[in-house]
Amino acid sequence: MDLGSVTKIQRSYEYVNDFLYFVVRPVTEGEKQAWVYCSGVNISRFSPITKGRHGIGNPSVRALQNVNHGVRSLALSKGARPRALRGNDCAGITPPKDTWYTELLLIENASESFPHEMIDYCVRDLLTRIFRACLLELKLPDKLLKPDELQVFLEDLCVKYG
Numbered sequence: 001m002d003l004g005s006v007t008k009i010q011r012s013y014e015y016v017n018d019f020l021y022f023v024v025r026p027v028t029e030g031e032k033q034a035w036v037y038c039s040g041v042n043i044s045r046f047s048p049i050t051k052g053r054h055g056i057g058n059p060s061v062r063a064l065q066n067v068n069h070g071v072r073s074l075a076l077s078k079g080a081r082p083r084a085l086r087g088n089d090c091a092g093i094t095p096p097k098d099t100w101y102t103e104l105l106l107i108e109n110a111s112e113s114f115p116h117e118m119i120d121y122c123v124r125d126l127l128t129r130i131f132r133a134c135l136l137e138l139k140l141p142d143k144l145l146k147p148d149e150l151q152v153f154l155e156d157l158c159v160k161y162g
Contacts, residue, residue: 013115015123017151019045021093022122024107024115035110037071037082038090039064039122040102045154048162050134061101063129067122068103074121080110120144136161 012025023038046060072082085106094100107114123144131138138157145153 017147022119034108036089037105044098048158059133067126081108
């Protein structure tokens with residue numbers, strides 16, 4: 001799919017705060033519909049939690065890479081087709097300050113409900129992986145917090161473990 005000739009549709013799903021983001025934007029080209037999946041983790045903001053608590057590599061970067069593998073698997077299990085995507089379809093989501101690690105995918109043939117399910121999975125799996133890699137026995141809230149509430153939760157952890 002050549003994204004240069006793609007028309008953006010209005011409905012997108014966004015979960016964004018100063019620590020992380022998961023954004024799913026619908027695109028269409030002719031009769032085909034797909035989702036552009038944008039993900040990012042703020043390495044600078046997670047640093048107080050991760051610094052000195054892991055082996056080789058950065059836990060937040062590695063966690064996002066693993067989450068994206070999980071998104072591919074989830075998409076395949078739902079009959080969708082994930083594809084690697086290069087470009088700037090996710091430009092403007094992250095502020096220019098701090099250090100961000102980002103990835104994006106194109107997901108074809110996914111249902112309308114897929115983005116909501118995927119974002120819930122992504123946020124929970126990312127944090128679980130980061131905490132586990134840092135050997136922190138932290139329990140996430142049972143219900144996915146709103147992005148600003150999660151930011152406060154993570155800021156408190158940065159104070160506690162920083």
